[in-house]
Amino acid sequence: PNPHSFMSHRKFNAPRHGSLGFLPRKRCRHHRGRVRAFPVSKPDDKPHFTAFMGYKAGSTHILREVKRQGSKMHDKEAVEAVTIIETPPLIVVGLVGYVETPRGLRALTTVWAHHLSDEFRRRYYKNWYRSKKKAFQAHKDKYEDYNADERLGRIKKYCSVIRVIAHTQMEKVNLRQKKAHIMEIQVNGGSVAERVDFGYGFFEKQVPVEGVFSNNEMVDVIGVTKGHGMTGVVTRWGVTRLPRKTHRGLRKVACIGAWHPARVSFSVARAGQNGYHHRTETNKKIYKVGKAIANDPNNASTEADPTQKSITPMGGFPHYGIVREDFLMIKGSVMGTKKRVITIRKSLHTSSKRSALEEIELKFIDTSSKFGHGRFQTSKEKEEFYGPVGRR
Secondary structure: OOHHHOOOOOOOOOOOOOOOOOOOOOOOOOOOOOOOOOOOOOOOOOOEEOEEEEEEEEEEEEEEEOOOOOOOOOOOEEEEEEEEEEOOOEEEEEEEEEEEEOOEEEEEEEEEOOOOOHHHHHHHOOOOOOOOOOOOHHHHHOHHHOOHHHHHHHHHHHOOEEEEEEEOOHHHOOOOOOOOOEEEEEEEOOOHHHHHHHHHOOEOOEEOHHHOOOOOOEEEEEEEOOOOOEEOHHHHHOOOOOOOOOOOOOOOOOOOOOOOOOOOOOOOOOOEEOOOOEEEEEEEEEEEEEOOOOOOOOOOOOOOOOOOOOOOOOOOEOOOEOOOOOEEEEEOOOOOOOOOEEEEEEOOOOOOOHHHHOOOOEEEEOOOOOOOOOOOOOHHHHHHHHOOOOOO
């Protein structure tokens, strides 16, 4: 055979760069993290909500003592990164009943509350200022003829999945946005009738985060990642750079496939959109369910550190501000940029790891400035250190 007829090949095998499990790497169509599956309802449990919404404020770190028998870290102090998600109470405004069919769930009917706030109705318009603001106006005017009991009876008779429609309270969050985020939250536990009564009992009422989640609970976090726009293959897929002397650039894929089939395979790394993808992170631990400043001004104090301070670091969370409402402290990082709406769901697959079952006792929560080196925990501590400073 002709020695020049053989094609060259790579000298070593190597695993591919980047996962194909997250294709297509496109911009997400919706800004809010969608719950694609809720936990299975158990009739023995009491009726309860399975999800919540909050806004990512930023990160800090905590000090705690690890309590894990047999581990080398047992009874030793550990410093861990945590994310703060501000979670003002949600407002329940509706209830939906779903019937199980061979082709999946089908919505049977929806029951709406009488009074619906403007921040909820804003969601139905692109431009609220120029609109006629007629969303749900007819429903409100004719509510005397609205037979909610008959609809609730049909839901109790035919439906197997019950979800409430809830929205966030934008005026309680320090954001420019006035348009509320709306989502369906499944009600689990008890019989269908008990779930319907439980959801209907919350109409036009506030649902606090402490009524849904508790300390040491494992949750799933759903959201859209931070967007990075158009990026090349080295950043997007992590492929190796070509040698320095390469003609026409080196941050490329050298061979994008064989001559035949005469097209580029979907599995070849290409440049394109990086970030702003929908992601679900499972089994993240809640270290603290914090109360609003109005109810607990010292919500960052611990037994070991009785300093009077709130969770907001000195100078506020960068690009967010002050956390005034209830909040969740979640171990590790959470996807998305600051101010991004994050969906928190009860864990779909319960973890039995020892770290998941561990009781967390915080010794110290860092509130130093996140905009610099952060020497001081409170402004009072800073004043005591510097003393009276003359004006320049």
